[in-house]
Amino acid sequence: MEIAIHLEGAILIAEDVDLPMARSNPSEQLGWQRNPVFEFFASLKLAVVLLGVLIVAAIAGTIWESSFDAKVARAYVYGAPWFNFWLVLLVVNLAASALSRWPWKKYHLAFLITHLGIITLLAGSLIGRVFGTEGTITLFKGEPPTNRLLVNERQLRVHDVDGIIKGYAAEFLHHPPNPQHPRDLGTLASGARLQIVEYAAAVAANLNPKPLAEGGAPAVHFIISTAMMNQRLENWLLADDPEHGKFSMGLANIELKHGTAELGRDGAPRRPSSTSKNEEIDLEESIFAFSKAPDEQIGHVRKGGSTGAKIRLEPPEHGSKGRVLVSLGENETSFDVAENLGREVKIDNLPFTLKIEDYWPDFRIENGKPRSVTDQANNPAVLVTISGKAVPASAPTTENPHGEMPTTSGPAAMPPTGAETPNRLTLFVADDGAITYQLASRKAGKSSGKIDINPATAGLPTGWADWQLKIDKVLPHAEAQTDFTPVNAENIPSAADLPDGLRVRLEQNGRTIEQWVAAGWQVTIPTTPNPTMIAYGWKIVPLPIGLELLDFEVKRNEGSDTPASFKSTLRVTSAEGASATGSCWMNHPFSFPGSALHTWTGQTYKISQASWNPENLDQSTVQILRDPGWLLKWIGSLLVVIGVFMMFYLQPYRKQTEGEPILPIAKVEEQTRETSLVSAER
Template sequence: MLESGRETMIIRHRPAERSIHLEPRSILAEDVDLRMANSNSSEQPGWQRNPIFEFFASLKLAVVLLAVLIIAAMAGTIYESSFDSKVARAYVYGAPWFNLWLVLLGANLAASAFSRWPWRKHHLAFLITHLGIITLLIGSLIGRIFGIEGTMTLFKGEGPTNRLLINQRQLRVHDVDGIVKGFAAEFLHHPPNWQHPRNLGLLASGARLQIVDYASAIEGKLNPKPVADGGAPALHFTMSTAMMNQHLDSWLLADDPQHGNFSLGLANVELKRGAAPNATEGRGDSPNRPEPDQSTNRSEAKEEVDLEESIFAFSKAPGEQIGRVRKGGSTGAKVSLEQPQNGNKGRVLISLGEREASFDVGENLGREVTIDGTPFVLKIDGYWSDFRIADGKPSSLSDQPNNPAVLVTIRGKAIPVAEAATNPHGGGKQLTATGGPPTMPATGEEAPNRLTLFVADDGAITYELVSRKNGKSAGNIEINKPLATAWADWQISVDKMMPHAEQRINFTPVKSDQASTSSADLADGVRVRIQQNGETLEQWVPAGWQVTVPTETQRR
């Protein structure tokens, strides 16, 4: 072992390995002055060592804030592509939490910059970068809160313009002083209600304006106003069908292009001035009205072909069914539905000539079963406990068996029946390819069933009725006396008539439990309240409409 003043080298001989191993070992001289390294933290100001400041200046907080902003930007892009920019702005870019997140990011950047205090020359690039980002965030917040976003179109060669297209709903008020005032009316978040109305301030007349409610779908219905002279005749009618358990009503304004017609798809009701041609007392008749063919005789063709027919049957109207031949010809089947009992779905009764069969709806729903003694098979395609027609499609209003209906398809190889007696509307063109309800006529094609009502100068009401089933007829109509239309089992009754009336529209919100796919085509709207001199007036205003609301001084 060799030893010096500062190092010791140990030489060990290991016979087994026949090698020499050297191990250097450092030692400290006794005269070495041990000093503690100066800590930078001891030179920091007290506010930099504050836990709250250290939290806002931490790198971990910056990483979390940036990660959430990246995820939010991705979500906003998906919302904008899946819905529209308004949804993305409401739930992401314009949401309060997004503004708060930007404020936190700005605070993190500012705290990070102040954590280098006192600043040195080499901190200049670092400070400029942070200050630039903070400036952008402040400008963004100011623009988002107080700015107006829109589109201004400029055309080459034309003069300047000051028209700005704003992609935002506004309630525009044409005040009595001639000034048009605009109020923001976007309510995807926190819409106003009766308990928390949105105050819009005072109008020029001194009236106070508020928005007290919002509806995503507003429906407008004609409610004509009677006048002493002039205007046009108006009448109110009701239509009902027991087979579909539906009741409809509407006002009509004579010869009005917008409110003079009521469409049921396959049937139209129209109101005109004058008198029906060839109108007679009671229900008229026409030589071209065919007698309903109730026979189920097979056609003269003796060759068997593939047949397929879909038929709607209703338990409340056992004598009525709606069918469509889908292939080959009619099967001649008579289908009825028994009323459900004890929680079941009832039974389908099939009559094919002299053969009859019945099938439990619940057990055979969606299955193909053979009709014994016939070449046909039956499939129960659908069942509705409370049948309604909504948007041209069958639906169920509830789970209760208030109006049970069933759709069956019968197929097989046989000789077709000469006339399909299962369709009260006439030819198969009127029914859908699924055997469902009648389809809408093609564009430009006249509805096969029409009812034209006429109001004479003396107030007499006459009609001209066209039915694919029973041809054409004409006659007089008495108030509150039903008229059978021969459109399945629909009946119409006129219950009110005004000889002189003006157009007036009543707007009402569509309730969520009554909403359907057609509600997507309806405008949204707000309910405004005007208070003046102790009087209160409220009115629904749908988007795109101009509504006149009277104040002490009439405004437009």
């Protein structure tokens, strides 16, 4: 419907050009044309008001869309009921304006064509909006065809006890429900009353294992904390569970397995090769440095090998961001963080350049990612990249007493994507509940032992800076159960990555059950005679066609891993058995059915490449668009252009009215009466 906003100029032109066509003698008008209601809807004043409001709304919608997103603009402007009502008034005004010229003359033709074009365009937009289809489908290579289209609308889906899946609109951009004013969704087949009690913009999912008498898997609750960062993390782990058996801290992993660790020294140490090359090669290394832990740094070799550089971050003073000290051999250079953030600068007397990639005044690890929780310099950290051409730093020849060798004389190298992190802790829970561990640390090497289940005792030093781990709960038999809790998005930076959620309430037989449901999740609520399953997420619309991903290709720029383009090859099948195979890539959609009749009437499905998953090249997301009002929009636009051209450039369709001023109807009637009186007196 946004197209209609751009027509105000054409409408005003049509009205202004046709002003001379208005009758100066009301006696020529028909009775229904002199009706006050009809005159109101046909008036130019109403058109000006309608267009003025639409222009202001279009400006507001554009600002909201750029400041927030398209959903906000649709909710408050383009998709709001008042906007639809306003457009209907505009159509009525255009139709009444055209009828006010009845009976039509030849010079009315351009005016009528213009108005008909605008009405046709608005009708096409309305048809496309009501009966059209737009959404996305994520496909996986090797899976059967699917017709489940995800639409950009939130929906609460309930799998009722009668086997029917019921959908309820759940968009809460304005006026979200609250405990005082819940949204009542009615009564389910089980007799339970369903309500949406509350909406949260961010909901965290936490594993809360359910104890079992027997069976299931062991579960352990641990607490790991650091005094340096003033941070405390806790979580449940379920033994040997692919989803809940690991906890990632980004630079370290914790895993729980069923069994007992091998106590004692874990094999012979790995020694580096005694041979080395003195050839200069391209080196690139990224290094984390911490102000409160000057001896702790974490490096990631991106190219060639380690530079051997030692990075230290001096504590910030007087509101500054501190200085980075780069030491290599006898050379030491200092750089101001604020002045050089994001810049690539040369390191004096060394064949390297330095770039300060990022700075965190209050460093924390959340969801495996570095973040700054405040703007205060409570735990400053910096990430720098050093690159240049030199001989890689050689590994030391001294053996680590814990049985592990550092990789270089510089900072320990971060593992590549998909590789096992050198900082890892594997916990083992035995049948009798005893806990043993195997610990690997870049700093402390490898070790193993037993852990007492006693929160009062000192924790296990991990060797990962000053992180210490304690175990306070053990369940010998448990099954996975997830609890959802709302979080304050303003106070937790990582909340931006969390899904939104709803708190639903079910009332049945005098019993009330409330539970949070996060977007993309499904929960089961115990009701009689059968449990009720509730899911919250994007609205799912079944299509009359099925899509299957046959192949997905990614072309990369020569000499790099940067993708140049990606293409999906699809097979589309209709319910009638018709099928077609085609490919779509950026700006090159694939249409089904592809006949000219279906295309021109807007009955075809246009399939475009939407996105892809770099970590899974057997996955592709495509956009589906079907607009049955497409032809009317084009016809309407063409009629507007033709009508305006005729009014301005074709003489037969322009009525000449020089010397004939247009007067209001009341004034004309007054002059007519005066003329009649003068004639009577004569």
